[in-house]
Each structure stands twice: as structure tokens, then as C-alpha cells.
Amino acid sequence: MEVLNSLIEMTPISLMLATPLIIAGLGGLFSEKSGIVNIALEACMLIGAFVSATLLYFLYEAQVPFAAWISILAAVIVSTIFVSLHAIASIHLKADQTISGTALNVISTGLTVYACEIIFGAKSSKAFNISASLKEVRIPILKDLPLIGVLFDKIYPTTYIAILMVVVAWFILYKTPFGLRLRSCGEFPQASASMGINVVKMRWIGVLLSGAFAGFAGATLMLTTQTFFYFNSVHGLGFVAIATLIFGRWNPWGILGAGIFFGFAQTLGLYSSNVKMLSFIPQQFFSLFPYLITIVVIALFSGKGSAPKAAGEIYDASKR
């Protein structure tokens, strides 16, 4: 019973931490399904976090309504523009996708902190007012249900959006002609091209979606867990999102499960010192757990073929 109670207590925090992972993981999914590996999810999340934190600060000062949602929208737009650098390099200029992604990661930390110095005169942004940020919602009646009531009590709206995005992503990828075409570009682009599919366009859509999603994830992270931006705001969660994508076996439902799993793992780390059974495990082990389990999962499932076959390869229309 005690275990159940602490599980219920941990749920809102776990879902809060899982939300950015799920959203960014879905972004990575669209990109990889189209055949482009995007290790710059971290960069896009950083841009999204910076834009949302900065804009929210100023919008609150100007007393603009719906400031949080406007900030999120702006984060999505700026991150989408930013990720097009990766699209240009990897789709048109035959760049190695890992190197191009690394370039974006380096640029993003430089760019955001530089902008902080210019705008705020410091290495971080000024803290925005929490009252302007996203608020947890309590859904009446549902929240009083036994057991599952916890899923409707003090949960951020972005979590519900993330779950909705999982459903929509699954529907688009697996139930529409567009999804089939997008996936074919990540498996055997030459064959897709021979069927009249515009591989270049499909991959642009994939990469732009990954930027938009990761920007949204960064903004979500900022507005639900922090109050100001600094260089380490995303602290590697973009790479945990990649881990979520892999642990979720390149499937929207898998990503949902993996995201929640990693969210719980992180929360367990926060709670571990209070729980007798876990207190002997150092806190760092909970932090490194998502990374470790990803390697284990890749090793166990290697050769099972759930990763898009052509992801990461430079597209050459004349290759067979």
C-alpha cells in the first residue's frame, strides 16, 4: 500500500518530466522515418527553451494575455527555422548527418548564451514570473476517481497535448498515404523515387517536424520545470529523447511508454533518498539509467530491424 501511495505521489512529477521526452522523441521519429538522423534535437530544445523563457519574460512585462502559449508558439517557429540548416546540409549538400547535427549543437549553445548576454547582460535570462507560466490543471469529477484520478489532478496541459500528439503521429504515420510515403523514404528512398514520391520534399517535412516538435519540447521543459534560461537548461535531455526514440523501437506508442518510463526513472532518483529500499543506490545511478538501458536495449534488439534502414545514409538517386 505504501508503494502504491508513493507511486501515486510520483505520478504528476514523472509525467511532467516525461512530456518533453515524448514530444522531442516524436520529432526524432518523423525525421528518422523520413531517413534523416537528427542528433540536433538537443540544439532545437535549447533554442525552444531560450525563446520561450525570453519571450515569456517580456510578454509578462507587457501584460499580454496567453503569454505562455504565445511563447511556446514562437519557440516552435524559431526552432523550425533553425533546424532547416540541418535539412539544407543533410538533404541538399550531402553532409554527414552526425557532423551536421554536431555543428547545430555547437551553434545552439553559442547562439543562445550569446543572445542572453546581449539581451540580459548576463549568462542567463532573467526569471519570468511563474504566474505567467503554464499552470497545472485539475479536471473536476475525473480527478476524484479512485486510482486513475491521479492522472487528472495537477497535470500540465502539455502532457495531454503530448499524448494527443502520440495518437496523431501514429495515425499519420501508419494510417495515411502520406505516412506510408514518408516511411518509405527512410527504408528505400530509391524505390520511393521510382514510384514518383518526392524524396527531397518528404525529408524536408520530416526534418522540419523534428525541429518543430523539439522546439515545443524545449519550451515545455522551460515552462513546466524552470523559471529562467541558462546554458545547461536542457542538460542532455535532447539525447535522452533520442534514447526514448530508440527504447521505444521507433514507434509512437513505444515512445510514449519509454518517455513515461524514463520520467519515472528520473523521479525515482529524486525520491530515492526517502525510500528505504532504494536509498543505498547513489542518485547518479538513476540519472544514468536511461542511457544505460538504451545501450542494453540496442544490444538486445540489434538486427531486429525496427530502425529505418536508410536513416543516416546520404541519398543518392542513382544508387541501387
Place this chain on the structure above:
Amino acid sequence: MKKVNALKISLIAVVFGLLTGFLIIAVTNRNPYNLVVALVRSMAGFNLLKPDKPINVLYILNWFLETMPIILTGLSVAFAFRTGLFNIGGEGQYMLGCTAAAYVALFVKAPFPLHPILCILAGLIAGGIWGFIPGILKAFKNIHEVVVCIMLNYIAWYLTSWFVRAYLPINPNTGSSSINFPESAIIPTLNFGTSSQFNYGIIVVVIALVIFHVVIEKTTFGYSLRATGLNFEAARYAGMKTKFNICSSMFISGAFSGIAGAVTILGVYHYGRTFQGFDGYGFDGISVALVGASNGIGILFSGLLFGLLKTTSNNLQLFNIPKEVGELIQGAIIFVVAAQYIIIYLEEKLSKKKGEFK
């Protein structure tokens, strides 16, 4: 597709990177000339704004100090590149190297010249093992090394943070780092009377450069590695031990990054560290290897270039220019090297136009 000289691509990338830097400084209402002043000052110790002052050796030494770890991580990334592998895990291997060296420095008793050598060997082995893991997974399970390396970076971060706190004697004043190393383990400084921390670790860097060059260019083992990198199937068909090559290449690659960690912690910090984030040397190594076209001499020069960029950005603070412009320049350089097809494409266009005029 025509092959373009690697040196040309590197030079164009560097020029483009610097132009990006100037542009960003100008757009944000700062004086771009100050970037030139800071560059010259960091490179030659000469202050353009005060020409009557003598040259300050401190700046030059600090430049070389910044260059030391990134040449080593550059060699690390390049060694894997030559075998067709992408070692993006330098960051983790570096941390393991730091921590292993710190452990030996604090717990093994040895006289001076031997002690730092033992520490560096420990760093070498620790970094090597951390590189070996993605190597095995790549060779025997065909798992892409990039994802494994990224995950291992973060595992190394948390693992070292736990290990230092759990097993090294903690300095009560900081609470997050170990006590200072005994005098016998420290690599002595070579600062010509200045306050620079430039040290005899430079000898290790030079030896590493020479070993890299000889192994890759002059030995059958190096030839076999390069063949594996250029065409895996052909190398296998020719009877080369491709799996062994991948594993050993990743071990050696990781070892270089591990040495970078050992040399830094023995020469600069003198205590075991828990990391607040990545030092960035592993990622710098990617830039160094790319711009240096993964060969020894190229890496020496690109290491000096990126070392200069790092010291310069520290000096930029004096001119009210945020130091992050250094990262922006570096990012722009990597981007151009990644997207080098544009240079080849433009060149083909230009040469066609010239042809029409004839």
C-alpha cells in the same frame, strides 16, 4: 563528383567561420575590430591598441595550453575516422581518463617522473576501455557507434561524479572535488616566470602526434585500419581482420581522449573533479579532426587554430563581446566542413562559366 583538396575546404571553412563571427559581433552593435585585436593578442601576446607595450609571453603560453587537450582529442576522433568510425564519445573517455588518473595520483605511491607516467597510463586504459565498448558493439553486433558513444558520454558523467565522491578523499572545503594530488604526481609547469599553467604535458602531446602519424601512415596495422575505413567489405575479402581492426581502433581512439583527461587533470587542476557539465574537449576534437583532415600534421595546425579560438574568446570579455562568439565561429566551421559539397558545387559552376568565355 570532383575531389577538392582538403586543405582548401578547411581554409574556406575557417574564413567563413570568422566572417560569421565578425557579422554577429557587428549585428549586435559591438566593434568587430576588437575580435582582430583579441586574436592577435592571444596569438602573439601583442596588444594592437597599445603598440608601445612589449610582447606578453603569457598569452602565447595560454594559447598552447588550450591547444594541448584538443590536439589529443582531435587525434582521438581522427584515429576512428581513418577506420571509418565516428567517435563522438571523446567527452566520456576524457572524463574517465581524468578520474582514473586522479585515482592513481592519490592512491599509488611512486617517485616523480614515474608517478605522472603511471597516472597517464591509467587514463589511457580507462579512456581506451570506454572507447572499446562501442567498438565491440559495432564489430560484433553492427550497432552504430554514434548512439552508443553519446549514451556513454552521459554515463561517464554520472559515473565519475559518483566515483569521485564515493572513493576519492574529498576536500572538505569544496565538498565536490578531491584533495590535492601529492607533489610527485603533478606535471610541472613550464611558464617562463609567467602565471600561465602551461606545462610539460606538451611532451605527451608531441609523442602522441608522432605515434599517431607513424601508426596510421607507416605501419601495416595502420594500412589495414585505413583499408577497413575506406571499404569494409573489400578489406574483409582481402583477409584483413576487420572486426579486430574496429575494436582496436576504438580502443586506441578512446585512449587518446583518456590521455587528454589525464594530462589536463595532472597539469592544470591537480585534484580529482566531479563535472558540472562537459568540458567540451571531446566535441572540440571533432572540429579539430575535421578541419585537420584527420592527418597528423593537419591536426597540429587545426589544434592550434581552435586553441587560438578558445583563448581568444576568453580575452574577448575585455571588449564587452560575449565569449560565446567563439562557439558560434566553431559551429559555423564544422557546418561548412560538413556541407563541403557546396564548395565543390560552386567550383564546378565557376569552372563551367570560365569554359564558356573561352
